[in-house]
Amino acid sequence: GNSVTQMEGPVTLSEEAFLTINCTYTATGYPSLFWYVQYPGEGLQLLLKATKADDKGSNKGFEATYRKETTSFHLEKGSVQVSDSAVYFCALGDAGNNRKLIWGLGTSLAVNP
Amino acid sequence: DAGVIQSPRHEVTEMGQEVTLRCKPISGHDYLFWYRQTMMRGLELLIYFNNNVPIDDSGMPEDRFSAKMPNASFSTLKIQPSEPRDSAVYFCASSLRGRTDTQYFGPGTRLTVL
Numbered sequence A: 001g002n003s004v005t006q007m008e009g010p011v012t013l014s015e016e017a018f019l020t021i022n023c024t025y026t027a028t029g030y031p032s033l034f035w036y037v038q039y040p041g042e043g044l045q046l047l048l049k050a051t052k053a054d055d056k057g058s059n060k061g062f063e064a065t066y067r068k069e070t071t072s073f074h075l076e077k078g079s080v081q082v083s084d085s086a087v088y089f090c091a092l093g094d095a096g097n098n099r100k101l102i103w104g105l106g107t108s109l110a111v112n113p
Numbered sequence B: 001d002a003g004v005i006q007s008p009r010h011e012v013t014e015m016g017q018e019v020t021l022r023c024k025p026i027s028g029h030d031y032l033f034w035y036r037q038t039m040m041r042g043l044e045l046l047i048y049f050n051n052n053v054p055i056d057d058s059g060m061p062e063d064r065f066s067a068k069m070p071n072a073s074f075s076t077l078k079i080q081p082s083e084p085r086d087s088a089v090y091f092c093a094s095s096l097r098g099r100t101d102t103q104y105f106g107p108g109t110r111l112t113v114l
Helices: none
Strands: A003-006 A011-014 A019-021 A023-026 A033-038 A044-050 A056-059 A062-065 A075-077 A086-094 A097-103 A107-112 B005-007 B010-013 B019-024 B031-038 B042-050 B053-056 B065-071 B074-079 B088-095 B109-113
Touching: A003 A086, A003 A097, A011 A019, A019 A107, A023 A033, A023 A086, A033 A062, A044 A062, A097 B042, B005 B088, B010 B019, B019 B088, B019 B109, B031 B074, B042 B065, B042 B074, B053 B065, B074 B088
Parallel strands: A011 A107, B010 B109
Antiparallel strands: A003 A023, A019 A075, A033 A044, A033 A086, A044 A056, A056 A062, A062 A075, A086 A097, A086 A107, B005 B019, B019 B074, B031 B042, B031 B088, B042 B053, B065 B074, B088 B109
16 A cells, blocks of 8 residues: 655754755555644644645745655755744555545654744 | 634543544535544544545544544544543544545644543
8 A cells, every 4th residue: 555754853953944854655556745734732734735746836935846756755945944843744645545645654843043 | 714623622531431522624525534643653544534424444443432423514533431542632634525635634632541
């Protein structure tokens, strides 16, 4: 079945640093890929998504590109802020069923002023 | 829209007691998901419904767990009897059918079983 591997955290950065959180996947077919973010004490919310190879999802300065050749969907941001401190989850649709998502374990990000 | 509503936000109970968690999905959404989040196991899908019908309950840990969706605007997750290892944050999420479904999460219920 489909699976996703996400880099372990925690990640600690200074404000305005460059962020990369790695996510790789194995999948049959062409599932959609997602990044969700969980701020302290809240539920998860969609950050960005991509539905096919070479698609780039972007939101709030974050970007991720659906790379079929490397089976990756790495999350990047050029300049992080303290308010970006959260846990980030990579997810992909299950085989033939984007309603059921396969989740990574999450990467905690702490941004210091 | 009010978003996904969950109640209670916090629940503390003793081992052996029955626990009922409640969820109101976003109006018009036809999929509803129950998740459990722990430090050890991360985010686990327990069960999901489509149009009030359970589609996949393969993630429900054991018979002590049950979920119902009597109508499009309400769902419950019940644990009877509860055990300390059930302590976790339980999330409800809903989505609208489509190829790139976005799931909208509630704020979660933090359950502590003593």
